[in-house]
Amino acid sequence: MSGVLNEGDQAKGAYVFRLYLAGGAPNSVRAFANLYAICQKHFPESHRIEVIDVLKEPMRALAEAILVTPTAVKLSPLPEQQIIGDLSEEEEVLRALGLPQKE
Amino acid sequence: MTDKKQATVLEKISSGIEGFDDITFGGLPLGATTLLMGGPGSGKTVLALQTLVSATTHHGTPGIFVAFEENARRVVANGETFGWNMRALEKKQLYFIDARVRSDIIKSGAFDLTGLLAALEVKAGEMGAKLIVFDAIDVLLGLLDDLAAECRELYRLHEWLLRQNLTGILTMKVEEGEPAISQRYRCMPFMADCTVLLTQRVADRVAVRAMRVLKYRGSPHVLNEVPFVIGPAGVELGSSHGVHPEPQPFDEKVSTGIERLDDMLCGGIYRGTNTLVTGSSGGGKSSLAGAFIEAACLRDERALFISFDENSRDIVRDLAMMSIDLAPHLASGLLRMEAVRTEAASSEEHFMRIKRLIEEQLPRCVVIDPLSALARVGGGLAARAVAERLIYLCRNKGITVLFTSLIEGFDPHLETTTVHVSTISDSWIQISYALLDGERNRALSIIKSRGSKHSNQLRELIFSDSGITLADPYTAGGEVLMGTLRMEKENAVHNGKANGQ
Numbered sequence: 258m259s260g261v262l263n264e265g266d267q268a269k270g271a272y273v274f275r276l277y278l279a280g281g282a283p284n285s286v287r288a289f290a291n292l293y294a295i296c297q298k299h300f301p302e303s304h305r306i307e308v309i310d311v312l313k314e315p316m317r318a319l320a321e322a323i324l325v326t327p328t329a330v331k332l333s334p335l336p337e338q339q340i341i342g343d344l345s346e347e348e349e350v351l352r353a354l355g356l357p358q359k360e
Numbered sequence: 361m362t363d364k365k366q367a368t369v370l371e372k373i374s375s376g377i378e379g380f381d382d383i384t385f386g387g388l389p390l391g392a393t394t395l396l397m398g399g400p401g402s403g404k405t406v407l408a409l410q411t412l413v414s415a416t417t418h419h420g421t422p423g424i425f426v427a428f429e430e431n432a433r434r435v436v437a438n439g440e441t442f443g444w445n446m447r448a449l450e451k452k453q454l455y456f457i458d459a460r461v462r463s464d465i466i467k468s469g470a471f472d473l474t475g476l477l478a479a480l481e482v483k484a485g486e487m488g489a490k491l492i493v494f495d496a497i498d499v500l501l502g503l504l505d506d507l508a509a510e511c512r513e514l515y516r517l518h519e520w521l522l523r524q525n526l527t528g529i530l531t532m533k534v535e536e537g538e539p540a541i542s543q544r545y546r547c548m549p550f551m552a553d554c555t556v557l558l559t560q561r562v563a564d565r566v567a568v569r570a571m572r573v574l575k576y577r578g579s580p581h582v583l584n585e586v587p588f589v590i591g592p593a594g595v596e597l598g599s600s601h602g603v604h605p606e607p608q609p610f611d612e613k614v615s616t617g618i619e620r621l622d623d624m625l626c627g628g629i630y631r632g633t634n635t636l637v638t639g640s641s642g643g644g645k646s647s648l649a650g651a652f653i654e655a656a657c658l659r660d661e662r663a664l665f666i667s668f669d670e671n672s673r674d675i676v677r678d679l680a681m682m683s684i685d686l687a688p689h690l691a692s693g694l695l696r697m698e699a700v701r702t703e704a705a706s707s708e709e710h711f712m713r714i715k716r717l718i719e720e721q722l723p724r725c726v727v728i729d730p731l732s733a734l735a736r737v738g739g740g741l742a743a744r745a746v747a748e749r750l751i752y753l754c755r756n757k758g759i760t761v762l763f764t765s766l767i768e769g770f771d772p773h774l775e776t777t778t779v780h781v782s783t784i785s786d787s788w789i790q791i792s793y794a795l796l797d798g799e800r801n802r803a804l805s806i807i808k809s810r811g812s813k814h815s816n817q818l819r820e821l822i823f824s825d826s827g828i829t830l831a832d833p834y835t836a837g838g839e840v841l842m843g844t845l846r847m848e849k850e851n852a853v854h855n856g857k858a859n860g861q
Contacts, residue, residue, distance in 0.1 A: 279474035287469070315479040324459055324500065326475030339462055341503070342469035349468035 376414020
């Protein structure tokens with residue numbers, strides 16, 4: 258699971274996410290589905306999603322200051338950005354990613 | 361072990377703050393949730409942290425502090441300033457979590473606290489934590505930005521605390537004047553078994569802190585607002601339940617330091633009681649106080665002299681002119697004198713300071729000169745409450761107290777407008793000026809002396825370089841004669857007698 262950010266990711270402009278989920282909680286399941294869909298739609302060629310289940314790795318949430326679930330962290334391209342929620346509001350997500358929104 | 365029994369006997373966890381345990385009849389509910397609400401800077405965090413530190417220090421109870429607003433390192437550093445050994449505690453039994461919400465966070469859709477609680481559950485289990493503080497829970501709830509969601513998450517937190525069998529302390533910021541009734545916190549009551557509101561107000565330009573227990577499920581508690589201070593060792597509360605302590609049995613009398621005054625009081629004042637000396641400015645109240653404190657020192661009793669707005673050195677010098685020599689007792693440590701500046705603090709802070717002085721010096725006799733100075737800060741009602749508590753504090757400790765109170769003008773009834781303590785004082789000595797034939801002489805009378813006979817006479821009070829005394833009562837035609845008038849009368853009578861022979 259570690260080393261999600263491969264060498265050259267940033268140079269290639271790849272979108273790398275780490276998604277903190279709480280097991281199979283409904284909003285967690287939705288968050289994964291929504292993030293996956295956004296990635297497929299906007300950068301199908303160059304994205305990677307790392308999933309961390311805080312119920313299985315609770316101390317990671319503490320160490321990485323994750324307060325709520327689900328939380329998505331965009332690791333690349335920089336700057337790092339946290340997005341909390343089930344990512345159902347696509348426009349907010351796109352704004353967070355600095356992508357042009359729907360015309 | 362039956363569940364029924366557990367439900368009826370509410371166990372409590374001491375806050376480590378004497379006064380707080382008093383007003384809550386034992387402290388916070390064990391295994392339940394306490395909510396501390398208040399405006400910014402009202403002392404919520406200090407109170408929560410102090411309880412946590414106390415439980416860890418005194419009972420070895422491990423605990424967790426979750427900081428949503430302040431940097432956790434700063435919370436630790438703040439604790440250090442109160443002399444709490446944070447570093448040592450942190451190594452073993454205290455765990456601080458920096459859970460500040462990032463300002464650049466973006467929200468998209470629904471979320472909840474499951475992640476944080478899952479993590480805390482593991483940590484609490486690992487440490488065997490019994491107590492957990494969520495400091496500034498309002499910041500976390502603010503993220504949700506939706507009342508229904510806030511209530512849902514509070515409910516989740518509540519359920520989690522119960523399941524973990526943890527004692528929870530939540531602090532929450534509220535705007536002054538909109539406490540539990542506010543829409544936002546309407547879902548709080550069901551989850552908090554104990555709710556305390558902390559306030560900070562400014563009265564006469566002095567900040568006054570107070571707290572009030574709004575509710576305490578299954579337990580009696582003091583309903584009134586109780587003033588408190590944040591002193592050098594943290595939150596201090598000087599509550600006295602509002603219950604008058606049992607008066608101690610009067611048996612031993614102590615001297616006032618003025619022989620003839622002792623005679624008027626049939627042997628002096630009872631040990632452990634308090635005596636109020638009222639008089640106008642320059643009437644000699646402080647001199648009486650000086651005589652009393654010297655007498656205590658001469659009996660080899662520890663003593664404390666607290667003066668408001670007058671330098672100790674000046675008092676010692678003035679008293680020395682009347683052959684009251686306090687210097688050797690000061691040097692030996694038998695006597696301690698403290699000069700307090702009235703305006704520097706609220707009456708509550710004065711109370712706490714005097715309480716500390718009493719605890720340090722362990723005096724048998726105390727002078728507070730003048731107690732009416734308290735009325736100048738923090739408002740009359742607060743000053744009266746403080747004066748009362750001081751009196752009860754001394755009475756409980758069996759300390760004999762003499763306190764003075766200033767009367768402006770010459771009307772003795774004006775005493776009622778200052779600190780209003782004459783009703784709770786055991787004895788009341790009034791120094792007045794008697795105006796007779798163009799002369800102003802000091803007159804002393806005993807207005808009351810509880811549990812003892814006393815002279816009702818008005819006596820002339822004489823200050824001289826050989827000390828303080830009272831003149832023999834001298835009445836003519838039903839009037840007390842003083843000064844020149846008395847001398848003339850005495851001479852006339854004397855001459856009359858001489859002529860008659």
